[in-house]
Amino acid sequence: xxxxxxxxxxxxxxxxxxxxxxxxxxxxxxxxxxxxxxxxxxxxxxxxxxxxxxxxxxxxxxxxxxxxxxxxxxxxxxxxxxxxxxxxxxxxxxxxxxxxxxxxxxxxxxxxxxxxxxxxxxxxxxxxxxxxxxxxxxxxxxxxxxxxxxxxxxxxxxxxxxxxxx
Numbered sequence: 001x002x003x004x005x006x007x008x009x010x011x012x013x014x015x016x017x018x019x020x021x022x023x024x025x026x027x028x029x030x031x032x033x034x035x036x037x038x039x040x041x042x043x044x045x046x047x048x049x050x051x052x053x054x055x056x057x058x059x060x061x062x063x064x065x066x067x068x069x070x071x072x073x074x075x076x077x078x079x080x081x082x083x084x085x086x087x088x089x090x091x092x093x094x095x096x097x098x099x100x101x102x103x104x105x106x107x108x109x110x111x112x113x114x115x116x117x118x119x120x121x122x123x124x125x126x127x128x129x130x131x132x133x134x135x136x137x138x139x140x141x142x143x144x145x146x147x148x149x150x151x152x153x154x155x156x157x158x159x160x161x162x163x164x165x166x
Contacts, residue, residue, distance in 0.1 A: 017162050017165075018061070018165065019162060019163075020085070020159070020161035021160065022050070022158045022159075023050065023060045023087055023117070023136055024056070024058070026050060026051045026054070028048050029050075030049060031047045031048050031049045031136075032049075034049045034091065034133050045086070045138045045139040045140070045141050046138055047086075048136050048149055049133055052134065056119045056120075057075075057118045057134075058156045059114060059117055060085060060136060061085070063110070064078050064109070064110055065108065065110075065111060066107065068105060068117075072102065072118055072120075073088065073101055074094075075087050075105070083140065083144075086138075086139050088134055088136075089118065089125070089134050090130070090131055091131040092129050095129070096128050138163065144164070145164045148161065149161055
């Protein structure tokens, strides 16, 4: 009888909303402003654009590092809810071959929102890449019902996306 009030594991639902914080101190804007068609056309998924003021990217949520690119210009985080988030520093930064980038995490690491992921030399990126504007993209949009974006000046404590799951 007392078992009637316990929830069956199959009946437990995923959280309805996932809160994604800013991965930078700086500003955030519509991802369609990123000067790269792969990101601005939403070909890789939907997300938000950033411009860092201090050259550091932080974890936008709790989760696991799925990948840090060998050139250290990008990383993928999987949130505890299953969202896969691509953090890509600048545009055409892969051509820098890791110069000016330092990673503080590796594949398989568990991270908490606000943990330092990657630092980079903003001035070097300005010199050697197309742009310092950086996208954060949810790549598995099949899990997403809707996203509420919050643009403007941000810190790593700022909520920039509220993702409602299907």
